[in-house]
Amino acid sequence: MTLGALPDRARAVVIGGGVSGCSVAYHLAQLGWSDVVLLERRQLTCGTTWHAAGLVGQLRGSQNMTRLARYSVELYRRLEAETGVATGLRQNGSISIALTRERAEELRRSLALARAFDIEGGEIDAAEVKRLYPHLETGDVVTAVHLPGDGQCDPANIAMALAKGARMKGARIEEGVKVTAVGQANGRVTGVTWERAGATGFIEAEVVVNCGGMWARDLGAASGVTIPLHACEHFYLITEPIEGLGQLPVLRVPDECAYYKEDSGKMMLGAFEPKAKPWGMAGIPEDFCFDQLPEDFEHFEPILEQGVRRMPLLATAGIHTFFNGPESFTPDDRYYLGEAPSLRGYWVAAGYNSIGIVSSGGAGYALAQWIDRGQPPFDLWEVDLRRAQPFQANRAYLKERVSETLGLLYADHFPYRQPATARGVRRSPLHEQLKARGAVFGETAGWERANWFAGPGQEPAYRYSWGRQNWFENARAEHLAVRQGVGLFDMSSFGKIRVEGRDACAFLERLCANRIDVEPGRLVYSQMLNEHGGIESDLTVSRLSETAFLLVVPGATLQRDLAWLRRHLGEGESAVITDVTAGEAVLCLMGPRAREVLAGCSPNDFSNESHPFGTWREIEIGWGLARAHRITYVGELGWELYVASDQAAHVFEALEAAGAEPGLTLCGLHVLDSCRLEKGFRHFGHDITDEDHVLEAGLGFAVKTDKGPFLGREAVLRKREAGLERQLVQFRLSDPEPLLYHNEPIVRDGRIVGILTSGAYGHWLGASVGMGWVPCAGESAAALLASSYEIDVAGRRVAAEASLKPFYDPEGARVRA
Template structure:
């Protein structure tokens, strides 16, 4: 057995498709002294028994692009390495058998058009011509993606491994990693039974074992194993090598051709977890016992679609466990707990489709220190406190597995593992008719039912206006005309403290935070390319103390960004204080009057102007009051120790009745912010968008001489024409905008909506998206165009705007 080298630039743990793809791309990028360690043999985990379908369309443009990278790699890999891959671009069909499913497919077709992916809508007869074996008597329509395909998982992995070796990357099988050496907060090496390899970069591509490997470095990798079954038939007359892959979500099944027969599998609604107490030692090239009883409902559904299966010989029913995650997306990126430890795992049974692109993205992330483009939907930092409990992860993951082929309804909430994190007001809000949603484990009121009128606080999903539409309108109008209170205790909250706090945040923040204590600053934090990594509020409390507020779902990401970008040598700490403080947002033209009934403090505009923060007493509680708004009305965020939240809320309710006070939820916040043109990170803005492109240049200190992260990129960008600019679009109120609808300017596709919804005050459907043009985009270019939006494959006229639709009396917002 060959001796292990003593050191390496990077060690990749895991010899499945993702590990081999990452090593391949690292080698291509010049990291030829990379080593891959596999505990058994290449592909011996779950890669070897994967079904091998390669689809591309996802709800994110960048993840769709990443999957397209897989296709382009697989297209050339056999010629490059001389090894067969089994790759063929035979196209992919997706069926719709109900009116709702057909609406979903039509919206998916528009998403594909937005992202530049070729997708055609077919009649049942046209679909049958491509797939003659199927019964289409219940089919409403179908979608066809000609560049989808299929591959042989083991062959394509071996080809990637050979391609990596051709660059100098070395592979060592039968070499499990038993420990990871960490000294001074840095990775120093990996330990194996064959010796220790010194390194500073470890890449965890260990598949089902990734959670266990993560623990070796103190890193949380939220995934669990779930049984997944599919069968392989003998040859079937009429099955040809060019048969497209087929997904039949209404029957929960998928199909691909294999040696003249079919592979058929599905995603049953009652999945079975595996390895609850840990993966058995020596589980290599192994399968679980076939479970025909559990598979039989899937088989019955398949027989209705492909009658020939009734007479086909069955070679094998494969039961192979795979790793799944609690939100159905895979996991990429550098772990927030440990610098130099990267993860590529949890591929939810589409590892073959994702493997090529995921390996590319992960390798570029390692080499450049940042991802090649915004990968937030799969970023490991999207997880948080609930994801440390394996039982909670498993409960939620099984729900997501069971929903793999169900319709993805707009605004759909998951039900498992709830409630998990509750604010002190949970029971009171529930009694008041709250319909809760969940974000990072937090129960948050989405809207309030009128219990006295017999409304039920539950969502009824659909693609039209849903059952909560009128209730949200009540809350929206109350915010514009009277006063509302929002429980936003789930806000992520940080303290940045220390004698060098100002110096650190001055570098990290794009806006000027060198304001005196008592001032608020809305700011972005940028990457070196000028892209927006964080979008948050910074309140200066003292010379050495700042209080930062950001969105619920960004707690892990934003804290990690702050910590990793504090310049070396500065004496400053960033601490998560989310659980210590509740937040009540009191918003609306009557908010000053309401709060004045509960405090002796002067809340006049002269004494407490917009953009300031003060500690005041409210109903006996010490409150940090932030004069700021995300809804476009006069209001305050009240941040207070959690033990006071109930008292203050009860006092607000007791004193606000004659002022029209209502409790309100997050869906009203969304409609209100759309009217005001406030940006949402993760949709309207993110690492691929600069403040100049997003219309946020006013929040950047470019007129000062202060250096900050991303400044050089913005200085370069403002010297030339922008390539894209965020604009708003308003359409007929009957049109439902959800985001990802295609933007057409003068008949040409120029982008897609990043977010969409309805504005109750203006009575229009509203969306935001970037207008793109390689030759340059400015205000005049945007306003000179004539616009349409493609919604579920149909074009509708749209009015473009660059100023907020709701902007009647700005005096009311700031006075």
């Protein structure tokens, strides 16, 4: 190979030379992957990194995202000594100010979370804000939060330091090389085709990492990989030097959609305006390199006007730079990490939603660990690429949605807030019937789902708040109907996977912790585990015949679960895995009077003797047919009715007519959540994840180690021998007024020991309930429960009762009634 020529082979090829790509290359090299090549189409940092604002905020919305952000700060702190390249990291702190009571509640809840994550910080009043930021108008400040460990950095230099660090460990960094295609064969990547200065070639590789930033979507699409992101215009201005400005903390004024950063005596004012300007719908110009977008002062002017009122010195400061540059945003404001479900060896780190600098250090570390070990270092479902839905590759959808998601970064992060744009992509066959009856919809994985039902004369829309929202009493009525009478839920968004074939039973026995080899007509609740005993999937399996099974999973995890199944199907195993979600609607009839409703529209026998809990039967209903699964997620007598989509509307009408006398109530997803929390049922992605051991999650009853080998069995046996280190505990507040959502700190005997993974108001129990993990190494259950517990709700500690059994119907008698 001649000097300067590209290699013919590499263990990994990283595509993209922004801070994300440089971080992935650096961390792979740190793990001993010296055979790594990074290819940058133009020059390092020339896409988005070079013009990033460089804000470094350590506190994120979850423990693991905070862990990654804090890692980034530590990495950037040590990089200069390691590489000799200055990173410009300055931990001058940050201040976030609230101008409304609602924002004050949000900041106080975030500060409670900071305490749980051991991040230094405190609430400060307007006078203290003025002392720390003397140039600021503070007359309307309600409160503020100061985090001294936050700060700012030089994004381009951080990328250069990471690139140098990667080179020092043996990685190659090549500029001016465009990847034109990713090769693949038999469902795996084989390498990349490149071109440089008229020359072309191919690098064979077992791993390809797409760190292409705003180019990542189109690059992925060429390989059949869905990476839903879209660029938006991002605006900021930088003043001329201001005499006497002094060094200042980073300032965020989210109620004015603005952030401020002092750097070298100049002031930067940036914006995350409510309605953004998407860019690059027709593709990004081939020669884009360190480019700016056309100015649009009219678009930025409202932010500047508020900025001048907030910081009057801006009125006389000269403008040195008015900048407009593109950054990529995703439909849910969370970035993408992980391996593509459709192509082995194709990995992604992209879509950072304007927090790429503080995220990329940790993201590169986590992805490198994942690539190296074959599994993530901890739960990364929040940013896992497998959450992306195939339809989200639609560019018109993305353009519409990201016009909103940029602004959502600084919008009030109210509980239950729903996106307003690009709605209605996926609808149940019953959507219009529910809408006509007052349904107020939310969105999950693109599905429109009835979250609650408005009453006569009530506006069918959310009015958001941190307190009791406008649907609180509606939810109470729905909740009590399920507990005392009968409620009907449309759960057509359930993911439905059919697994069938000669080896289907043996395949599922190998993947599921519970016994799947049961007689046809039985339902099995189970988890699929990883080799550490962590929960990869929470599902029910219905045996349809000797060779066919139906797996029901949450709609949000369908793509993840399909990928897990397909990755573990052995070569030569005869089993077909099919997504059949759209083929059937699901109507969940739940409550003590459910039998009465069914008796009014079906001639079948629904007695315990004929149709016991945990079984399914084919039934006649109205003039149609359905498959009735006797199972529940709310803790009551009930059936999930699986109906062919073309018959769903008729069956719904038949149930409505039969339910007139028993008082059938239409119910939404908010009540499904509050009922399941009273009952202590776990929710995947919140309460249980792939880093949570199935026994510590309290799900050992669904694990059958005596059935023979299955993935995770040895980890279960080891945990039984060693004992539990932590447990998932249910909590009920003693005070009926405070509201729990999730992320509230758990205080045991005066010390924070964890956070709530989920929370809601328990209308039957008369107080908020939640669940969360509590350390318990070497303790008995009695000792764990003997402690005094409190939950920190926005800085106020509220006494709570703890339980390892459900507060509602702990013996499970109602579901078998």
